[in-house]
Amino acid sequence: MWPETANDTPDQPHPSSNFTPIDNQNEEQPQTHDDDTQMQGQEQDDTPAASQQQPPKTLLTLLTLPPEILHHICLHLPLKSIRSLRLTCRHLNLIGACHALPELVFYLHTTDFAALRSIASHPIYPRYVRSLVYGCDILPSPRLTLKQYVSECRRMEKRRAKMHARHACDEANRPPKPLAEVKESYKEYKRVHQAQEEIMETGRDYEMLKEVVGKMTNLREVMVSSDFEFRLGSLTTSSASGSGGHGHERGAGGGGMKSDALKNCRTPFDKLDCLTQLDGEKGQEGVRHLRAILMAVKEAGIELKSLCAGLIHWSFFNESLGQFGFHSMGNMLANLTRFELLVLPGPSQDPEELQGADPAEMNNMTIDVMDEIFRCQGLMRTGVIRKLVRGLPNLEILSIGFMDHAEDNDFIFPARLQDVIPMDFTFPNLESLKLEGLETERQELTEFLVKHKETLMKLELRDMRLITTSWRKLLPDLKYELNTELMEDVSIYGMALGQAEEDDQELEEWFMGDPEDHGATELASRVQKYFMDPAIGDIPLSRDNMEPIPEDDLMEEFLDHPFQGIMPEHELAELILGGMEFPDGGHPFGNPFDDANFEPHPGPW
Known part of the structure; x- marks a missing residue:
């Protein structure tokens, strides 16, 4: 019996489901008669008795394999192949159904919520x-x-024309859309915007997630992605080692600690191609989404194995507001093996606003950002994140970072290492560690890393500051104490700020680039080779190659290449939620909030 299907009734799926199993009811079982077996009856008199007792030959097919082996085969098939497999016959259709929807990508949108509800109503899909x-x-x-x-x-x-012209693309000469098409697009924009506001005003997003998540009894991984975080990686992130093999190959460290789920994903907003300003709630990025899904997970009593959240505005962690947060989860997260958190310490600013602002406006923006960072600092000093991390003893992958600190004052950081990491605690299974946007001392960092040298295989430091100590002393310390040549990867990206420990106490500043944005610098590559090659003894960092962050071309480069090439069609999302297209137009899911029986009761936000 294949897993958890004894009581299923797959022949009678929920009538609203677009993912009804497709059975080949006319399929005949393979025949095993061949010429040899047909001749046996005609030649009985001339055939020895021993030969007559041999069993007839059997034609081996997928249908003759045990279900357990078929399930294992499905674990290694791409989704496209699983869909094809399900079209062959009823038996393989049911086997494939358990692997058809391992991961669902969705947005705060009526179409996506309707699809989630339809999937959750299916007799097989939600449990897988x-x-x-x-x-x-x-x-x-x-x-x-x-x-x-x-x-x-x-x-x-x-x-777009400027960008395409810069790359000599034919699209550079594409004429503007006719005004009639733009007006038609505006009608759809108004409809989507109005539906979005109604959902957010009534809290129906939480009620819908509560209903759906409660039926996903094998849910183990949750990711909340704001501002394109987790969308640039090249490797998948499911914890295959702890998921019974239902996940993809796990990646860790650097770009590997990302998900393919959003890398190439279309969104339900794509038809509004004239409007590309999509973001989270200003000043509250990711807060509503993370809060809603965590509340649903707790209501369902689900113990997660993996949780990734970013960018999340720092106010999410303010327990004094009495709102639902990590502190409300109890022990529901204690079994996490992977935890990635990227915090936004200040209000996000649109590059277009910065570019068009006069000096007075720029000054006010800077003051607002600095005020937010100082408020974030005060909250982090209370140890709200440190207490959370201490309660996750089974971590194998840990990533904690802070983004968008004030670039006009590189020495103002929103948190210290000791604010977010329990320095006196050892994680016995920690394999990968990424730290970003933190300040510390080399002795403190080295001491924590040495505690984990037996298990730690990947280390990434990004935009870090050593307050009164030097990177030129930290690098040889790490190489010697950690035996970094035996690790899989040790990398330093972004800013590396510090202070020389010689008599002059010169400030240190190196810029290592970003492999996921404009590319790592040659210096970053040399640092990586220094760690991985035992034959290299000379430290790559010196006074002569100190380099501040380049400022002249970064903003223009960003505006000319707004996330170029990271949002093409994605196979999984195309099948399930955002941006789906159907032969008859529209979509097969009704608006779930039009259901007369649906009565939202907003929880404590």
Whole structure:
């Protein structure tokens, strides 16, 4: 008997499901008669008795394999092959159904919520969903007028033309969209925006997630992605070692600690191609989405193995507000083997706003950012994240970072290492560690890493500051104490700020680049080789190659290449949720919030 299907009734799926198993009811079982077996009856008199007793030959097919082996085969098949497998016959259809939807990608959108509800109503699918990926993109408020929408469309067309011209693409000569098409797009924009506001005002997103997650009894992984975080990686992230093999190959460290789920994902907003300003709630990035899905997980009593959240505005951790957060989860996260958290310490600023602002406006923006960072600092000093991490003793992958600190004052950091990591605690299974946007001392960092030298295989430091100590002393310390040549990877990216420990106490500043954005610098590559090659004895960092962050071309480069090439069609998302297209137009799922029996009761936000 294949897992957990004894009581299923797959022949009578939920009528609203678009993922009804497709059975080949006319399929005949393979015949085993061949010429040899047919001749045996005619030649009985001339055939020895021993030969007559031999069993007839059997034709071996997939149907003759035990279900356990078929399930194991499905674990190694791409989703496209699983779909084809399910079309062959009823038996393989049921086997494939257990592997058809291992991961669901969705957004705060009525179409996506309707698809989730349909999947959760199916007799098989929900119990085999292992991972939920919640994209935080929403249409910004207030809603644009038609005039503003047309203006935004023309502005984006000019930006695209400039980008394509720079790369000599044929698209550079594409004419602007006719005004009639833009107006038609605006109608859809208004409809989506109005539905979004109604959901957020009533809290129906939480109620819907509570209903859906409660049926996903084998859910083990949750990811909340804001501001394109987790979308740039090249490796998948499911914890295959702890998921019974239902996940993909696990990656860790650097770009490997990312997910393919959002790497190439279309969104339900893609038809509004004139409007590309999708983001989270300003000043509250990721907060609503993370809070809603954690509340649903707790209500369902699910113990997760993997949790990734970023960017998450720092106010999420303010327990004094009395709102639901990590402190409300109890021991529900104690079995995590993977925890990635990227915190936004200040209000996000649109590069377009910065580019068009006059000096007075720029000054006010800077003051707001600094005020937010200082408030974040005060909260982090209370140890709200440190207490959370201490309660996760089974971690194998740990990543904690802070982004977008004030670039006009590189020595203001929102948190110290000791604020977010329990320095007196040892994680016995820790294999991969990434730290970003923190300040510490080389002795403190080295002491913590040495505690984990027996298990630690990957280490990444990004945008780190040594307060009164030097990177030129830290690097040889790490290489010697950790035996880094035996590790899989040791990398330093972004800023490396410190202070020389010689008499002059010169400030240190090296820029190592970003392999996921504009690329790592040659210096970063040399540092990586220094750690991995025991024959290299000279430290790559010196006074002569100190280099501040380049400022001249970064903003122009960003505006010319807004996340180029990271949002093409994605096989999984195309099958399930965002951006689905259907032969008859529209989608097969009704608006779940139109259900007369659906009564949301907003919880404590």
